[in-house]
Amino acid sequence: LTKTRGAFEKVEDLVRRYKRIDDEFYDELEEILIGADVGVTTVMELVDDLRSEARKQKIENAHDLQPLLSEKLVGLLKNKEEDLSLNIEEDRMNVILFVGVNGVGKTTTIGKMAHMFKSQGKNVVMAAGDTFRAGAIEQLEVWGERVGVEVVKQQQGSDPAAVIYDGIQAARTKKADVLLCDTAGRLQNKVNLMEELAKIKRVISREIPGAPHETLLVLDATTGQNALSQAKAFSESADLSGLVLTKLDGTAKGGIVIAIRNELNVPVKYVGLGEKMDDLQPFDPEQFVHALFA
Ligand code: GDP
Numbered sequence: 001l002t003k004t005r006g007a008f009e010k011v012e013d014l015v016r017r018y019k020r021i022d023d024e025f026y027d028e029l030e031e032i033l034i035g036a037d038v039g040v041t042t043v044m045e046l047v048d049d050l051r052s053e054a055r056k057q058k059i060e061n062a063h064d065l066q067p068l069l070s071e072k073l074v075g076l077l078k079n080k081e082e083d084l085s086l087n088i089e090e091d092r093m094n095v096i097l098f099v100g101v102n103g104v105g106k107t108t109t110i111g112k113m114a115h116m117f118k119s120q121g122k123n124v125v126m127a128a129g130d131t132f133r134a135g136a137i138e139q140l141e142v143w144g145e146r147v148g149v150e151v152v153k154q155q156q157g158s159d160p161a162a163v164i165y166d167g168i169q170a171a172r173t174k175k176a177d178v179l180l181c182d183t184a185g186r187l188q189n190k191v192n193l194m195e196e197l198a199k200i201k202r203v204i205s206r207e208i209p210g211a212p213h214e215t216l217l218v219l220d221a222t223t224g225q226n227a228l229s230q231a232k233a234f235s236e237s238a239d240l241s242g243l244v245l246t247k248l249d250g251t252a253k254g255g256i257v258i259a260i261r262n263e264l265n266v267p268v269k270y271v272g273l274g275e276k277m278d279d280l281q282p283f284d285p286e287q288f289v290h291a292l293f294a
Helices: 002-018 023-035 040-056 062-077 106-119 136-147 160-173 190-207 225-237 256-264 285-293
Strands: 094-099 124-127 150-152 178-181 214-220 242-246 268-272 280-282
Touching: 002 023, 002 062, 023 040, 040 062, 040 256, 062 256, 062 285, 094 106, 094 190, 106 124, 106 136, 106 178, 106 214, 106 242, 106 268, 106 280, 124 136, 124 160, 136 150, 150 160, 160 178, 160 190, 190 225, 214 225, 225 256, 242 256, 256 268
Parallel strands: 094 178, 094 214, 124 150, 124 178, 214 242, 242 268
Antiparallel strands: 268 280
């Protein structure tokens, strides 16, 4: 988040320079937020809201506006009382499906999450459902060895739904608590991809009513507005329950989190902050916004 913070240091500077709020102050604030990838639509709504709230509360001092801005940003990231944790229950096999385009960090996120669940004492199985991308299966196997979790696989090019089916059977045999399912992410053929995901979901829900318990879209924060359009494409057909935003360690544009949340209303549940197994964290809106302004 260091670099993101850099972008938002500009807000601090702005507040220091202006002291009293005027139109130019709001213009500059808009520019800063757009520069941090919060997204034009979201920024316009946010600043309008801030403006009228400031008027209502008779806030004239830029310094006094800052807490209100933080509050609005947190509000955009989370509905009141919303639970951002994963839908995991004891005494059942929990199935989590991961979707997203190639290169966003899907496989890495699955590996990290396997490690996380294992550290919680849970019995985990991973299914190598990305049978399309060269190296995806091997990469998941490397993670499996690293974190000590079984990987169910078939050959590259085989039917992903069949791999997931095998994964369910293996997870049953092992009485697993969590089954993590990788999927392919080629977006060149969007219709096929969405059909493939629908088929995988059918297989899962036929075997385990109510599953998948989570469908997480993985997005790369460094791709900025691109991540937003991917999120829109997947949310149209994949019935997402949450987002994982990766590579937040490498971007000055963490504001994309806010844009995605505001435009799609799918909660960000986890964030990736590096390539190692411990670099996955539950998303905490307050902490995130606080880090931006610290
Ligand atoms: P997939 O094609 O979506 O499965 O993507 P991969 O899991 O292969 O990840 C693509 C690249 O991004 C790899 O080099 C990962 O090590 C890297 N990566 C994944 N997550 C993160 C993250 O949170 N931070 C950073 N810096 N790199 C990441």
